[in-house]
Amino acid sequence: MKHARIAWTGAVHQAVPHGEHQLQLVDGRIINEDEVVWLPPVTPRTVFALGLNYADHAKELAFKAPEVPLVFLKGTNAFTGHRGISRRPADATYMHYECELAVIIGTSGYRISKAHAMEHVAGYTVANDYAIRDYLENWYRPNLRVKNRDACTPLGPWWVDRDDIADPMKLALTTRVNGAVTQQGTTADMIFDIPTLIEYLSSFMTLSPGDIILTGTPEGLADVKVGDVIDTEIEGIGCLTNTIVDDATWFGVDKQGVNAQ
Known part of the structure; x- marks a missing residue:
């Protein structure tokens, strides 16, 4: 459903x-x-985001694939919904999308084993985790200006029940900019799969209902400009659409109506 x-x-x-x-x-x-x-189809609680969780993406950035998960947190201000807008600051020279499978935690757990990890998953949705390279201080630990800007992470349109996805590790990911395909990949290429991530995160903290894990993006990043319409789509889950706007539009619109949280 x-x-x-x-x-x-x-x-x-x-x-x-x-x-x-x-x-x-x-x-x-x-x-x-x-x-x-x-x-956003769920109200985000604690949100974990993975860096360099696809080997091809790490190679694309000239980095060695990580040996342990590279995780950072996102504030709830960062999220917006399907058909919302995201701002490209005037000083940005390179802003790119990141199509990601988002895993929604459904039941609490601490020190969850990989064997039982999927029992704690409620379902899945699509995330587009924009990044501005100009603000990046370290690929391994993105700073706040990169990943916690207002409405920089569209989420949706739907969340899909866990049992409706036969194998979340075999899903096609596609990004289109103004209708043209710019990114294609598969969740099968994750370095750390979903059970591994749940086991790792729950080894030092309790996971709770409403927590979300953004599992990373494959290669195929491209700079997006003001006016671009970005579709990030994951097989069996849905197509998330978002539009890039400039500073004047961002500060001039009623974001409670356009980017309601």
Whole structure:
């Protein structure tokens, strides 16, 4: 089952797909997709992001693949929904997308073994974790300006139940910029798979419902410009769309309506 979280008529609703371009609310009402503001499909709690978790991406950046997971945290301000906007600052010379499988934790656990790790997963969604290379101080530990800017990480449109994805380690990832394919990969190429990441993170802290693990991106990064429309898509989960805007647009719009959190 696919689930969405939307803002409509001044309230936040849970919804599921209905037909090709409609949504059905919990109370049974049917509404058109273009009538709503899409929110992140889950309310993020603690969010873990992986650096260099695909060998081809590490090679693309001329780095050796890591021997242990490279993890950093993201604040909840960083997230926005499907069809939202993200800002490219005027001083940026290189800003790129990162199509990533996001793993949603469903049940708490501490010192979870790989054998039981998937029992703690509620489902999956799509993330686009933008980065501005100009701000990067160290590829291994991205600083706050790179990964915690407002609305720099679109999430959605849906979260999909764990049991609806037969094998999350065999999913195709695709990014399109203005309709042209710029990135293609597969989750099979992760250096550290989902059970390994859950075991590692839970070895020193408790994982809780609503925690999210962003599992990294494959090679194929490209600079995005103001006005570009970016689609990040993962097989079986959905296609997440986002638009890049400039400073004037960002500071001039009502972001509560466009990028509601």
